[in-house]
Amino acid sequence: MLSLKDLSYLVSLNELRHFGKAAAACHVSQPTLSGQLKKLEHQLGVQLIERGSNRVILTHVGLEIAQRAKAMVLQAHEVEELARTSNTPLTGRLKLAVIPSLAPYLMAKTGARVGALLPELKIELHELETAELLRQLRNGDIDVGILVLPQAQAGLRSLSLWREQLWLGVGREHEWAHRTQVTRTQLLSDKMGAELILLQEGHCLADQAQQLCQLKSQSQAFRGASLETLRYMVSAGNGATLVPQLSMEAWISHGEDRIVYIPITEPKQAREIGFLARTGSAYWPCVEALHEVMTSVLPSVSTGTQTVPLVI
Amino acid sequence: MLSLKDLSYLVSLNELRHFGKAAAACHVSQPTLSGQLKKLEHQLGVQLIERGSNRVILTHVGLEIAQRAKAMVLQAHEVEELARTSNTPLTGRLKLAVIPSLAPYLMAKTGARVGALLPELKIELHELETAELLRQLRNGDIDVGILVLPQAQAGLRSLSLWREQLWLGVGREHEWAHRTQVTRTQLLSDKMGAELILLQEGHCLADQAQQLCQLKSQSQAFRGASLETLRYMVSAGNGATLVPQLSMEAWISHGEDRIVYIPITEPKQAREIGFLARTGSAYWPCVEALHEVMTSVLPSVSTGTQTVPLVI
DNA sequence: AATTTCTAATAGGTAATTCCAATCACATGT
DNA sequence: ACATGTGATTGGAATTACCTATTAGAAATT
Structure with a gap:
């Protein structure tokens, strides 16, 4: 019968592509891992590993089996966790x-x-x-x-x-600062398109804002690495940005900044x-x-x- | 580390609810299975089995783990099959x-x-x-x-x-025997509703026919255990039935029967x-x-x- | 060309595990 | 009281997994 331990060796080897490192990750010696993998290959009757000099390559089957093995090892951990938490939940x-x-x-x-x-x-x-x-x-x-x-x-x-609502944040001196609401149509105007500063690509908030305002990524001059960066920009009077409710509340409660938050309506924006x-x-x-x-x-x-x- | 073998013992015990039988199914002795399961319980730190006299009951966790173990054992078999078939496909x-x-x-x-x-x-x-x-x-x-x-x-x-088309099969002497097609509306008529004989419940063909004709299960006097039974019924002039194309072709090529097959249209019926x-x-x-x-x-x-x- | 360095495979020995046969302990039903 | 069927226990044999130390081979360096 296949052994989970042996399969985990294969998983480790597949991820590290190095017998020694894989062995260390599994807390066994390199010869052990080497031998057990050889045994596994013999059990399955297939070559799993191409032992090229100075590089480890898995065969097609080896890769396929390593992926399944990974899933099995994960399930084993889940079983262990399940047993542990059944005694002491939470x-x-x-x-x-x-x-x-x-x-x-x-x-x-x-x-x-x-x-x-x-x-x-x-x-x-x-x-x-x-x-x-x-x-x-x-x-x-x-x-x-x-x-x-x-x-x-x-x-x-x-x-x-x-559901977290999105607000438009602008500097206190901004011409929109006294509006009581902003519609999507207004956001789409050329002026605001140039002023809006967003997070860098990859942030889902940036994706949502980009989709909302139908912006092309090129039209953005500056992109912040974090919401805090955007906060300082807007607070200093440079542009405007979309702010999720939770961060807005945090900023308001800390006071000190010079940002006005305007609700976006028609349609109301939330995530x-x-x-x-x-x-x-x-x-x-x-x-x-x-x-x-x-x-x-x-x-x-x-x-x-x-x-x-x-x-x- | 958890062992697949031990997990398979638990799976077997869960299915057979008997240490001896489970052991036999796993091709090991009863003491072995008993001991390994005890080890498993100790490893996981949970009681998996209630050892009542004369009956084996799995605890809540035991059952949960047995189900996951079953999945893992299945995956192990798939890995073995994969290895085998990669050498000699098909x-x-x-x-x-x-x-x-x-x-x-x-x-x-x-x-x-x-x-x-x-x-x-x-x-x-x-x-x-x-x-x-x-x-x-x-x-x-x-x-x-x-x-x-x-x-x-x-x-x-x-x-x-x-896609397999469905036909209406009626006896050669049936009043519909000379029609060139049958519509769904005609099938829904009271007369045909009483005449249609279907397979017993559970057969998907019966379900489909029932749905097609909007029949209530009570309205069916007779239900056949197999298509062959229906064939003899209809061939003998008793009622009508729905026939899938493949069986129809088989029956036609064998000749001998006294059935006329009429295509169902508006809408065409198929599966x-x-x-x-x-x-x-x-x-x-x-x-x-x-x-x-x-x-x-x-x-x-x-x-x-x-x-x-x-x-x- | 010789050497160093890195690799994985091998050898030998030990500890742990897995397993079985035989037996035990404890029920239930006769 | 007895037979029957259950799972648990025991003791010992076979197997397995593991380690350390060593070897062999291939690349990079001198």
């Missing part, structure tokens, strides 16, 4: 990834409450853009993601958290935020617990139907 | 299931050609109704099914084979036949090979746009 080390336009504000707002209500859950926080988040989620490098839904992905399961995890993840109960804790903290944004512009 | 033992209203006629028509072109492929033929076929396919008891599509099922992959296998099945190349062989034999029905009634 504990353990949860690898959580959050998109950058959300992470600092979400954590600032909910971190304390989560820590208080789920003291045994150690959250290992990663900040990843959507595409990389999805990749690592499928790869098993992270367990749960918080990002913009919907993300219809086979093998993944989502749980909606809240759906939620959890995403592998179907069958042992951490799903944790996701549900987090959902409960977070929604108890977030209803102030969840209602999110304010139409009066907030000015500092 | 060989091995293919467990193929075909729905009963298709099996005898399809095999009679294509069996010889398949045997000639794929001599190394040993086909183990099962005859199963749709629901049971899907269950066994997911369970790994069979590898490939031939049935009516579409069957949108997660984890399963399909390949269309041909889509195709293969279904687990995504990632090692036998998919076999499916494609079978597809090629069968379509080379079946184009005569595949064109299937005859509108002239065939009479013996």
Whole structure:
């Protein structure tokens, strides 16, 4: 019978392409890994590895089997996690990834409450853009993601958290600063098109804004690496930007900046935020617990139907 | 590290609920299985099995893990098959299931050609109704099914084979025997509703006919266990029935019966036949090979746009 | 051309695991 | 009380996985 351990050696070798490093990653000696892989090849009756001098190449079958083996090893870990959490639910080390336009504000707002209500859950926080988040989620490098839904992905399961409204942020001296609302048509005007500054490509917020305003990527002179960068730009009177509700609230409560937030209407702009995890993840109960804790903290944004512009 | 072998012991125990029988099924002694399961419980730190006197019950976690283990064991078998077939493609033992209203006629028509072109492929033929076929396919008891599509099922992959037209079969003395076509409206008439005899429940052909004619199941006095039964009924002048093209051709070529086949139009009635296998099945190349062989034999029905009634 | 350096494969020995046969302990039903 | 059927236990044999140390081969360097 095939052994999971041997399969995990193959997975490791496929990822590192080096017997010694793969062995170290598996916490065995290099001869052990070498021998066990040879045994595996003999068991299966197929050559899995082309042992070229100074480079390791997997055969076609070897690659195919390594991919399946990877899935099996992941499932084995899930079984182990399942067993562990069945004894002590809501504990353990949860690898959580959050998109950058959300992470600092979400954590600032909910971190304390989560820590208080789920003291045994150690959250290992990663900040990843959507595409990389999805990749690592499928790869098993992270367990749960918080990002913009919907993300219809086979093998993944989502749980909606809240709808977050988008605001237009302009400097206090800006000519629009006294408007009580902005429509999409107004946003599409040439003037605003040149003024709008967005996040760099890859950020889903940038994609959404670009789609909303029908901008071509070339038309953007400057693109910020983070929302905080955009905040300083706008605050200094340079241009305007789209601001999600949660970061807006954070900025307002910290005061000090010189930004006016104007609601965007016709249509109202929002983004759906939620959890995403592998179907069958042992951490799903944790996701549900987090959902409960977070929604108890977030209803102030969840209602999110304010139409009066907030000015500092 | 978890061992696939131990997990397979748990799977076996879950299915047989008996240490001795499970051990026999795994080809090990009962003490071995007992001990290894105890080891597994210790590894996972959870009780998986309630050892009541005279009965074996899995705990909640035990059941959950047994299900996942089952999936992993299946994947292991697929890896083994993949390795084997990569050496010698289109060989091995293919467990193929075909729905009963298709099996005898399809095999009679294509069996010889398949045997000639794929001599190394040993086909183990099962005859199963749709629901049971899907269950066994997911369970790994069979590898490939031939049935009516579409069957949108997660984890399963399909390949269309041909569209099979449905005909109305009536006795030679029947008052409709000289019609050149029948419309759906005519089929819905009270008279025909009482005369139509269908297969027993569970057969997808019966479902389709029932839906076509908007019949309530109570309105059916007699239901046949197989198409052959229906053939004798209709041939003897008792009622009428729906006949798929393939069986009709078989019956015509064998002559002897006293049935007239009338095409159903407005709308033309047909059913889509195709293969279904687990995504990632090692036998998919076999499916494609079978597809090629069968379509080379079946184009005569595949064109299937005859509108002239065939009479013996 | 010789040497160094990196690679993976091999050899030999040890500890752990897996397994079986025989037996035990404990029920249930006769 | 007894037979029957259950899973658990024991002791020992065979196998397996693993390590350290070494070897062999191929590239890069001198």
